[in-house]
């Protein structure tokens with residue numbers, strides 16, 4: 001079974017898309033809570049890690065490669 005693993009800078013797809021119509025979120029902070037930023041509108045949200053893992057569908061882009 002594959003375990004969802006993610007790291008800082010990853011762009012992930014969630015089960016629900018953001019109201020702005022984008023479903024690509026960049027992980028910008030890791031810890032007990034995960035902060036992710038909508039790549040469409042720039043809105044950022046903070047989620048407890050367990051909830052983040054439940055809501056995440058897949059990783060679109062593996063992070064740390066691109067500098068912003």
Ligand SMILES: [Zn+2]
Pocket residue numbers: 018019020021022038039040041042043
């Ligand atoms: Zn958005």
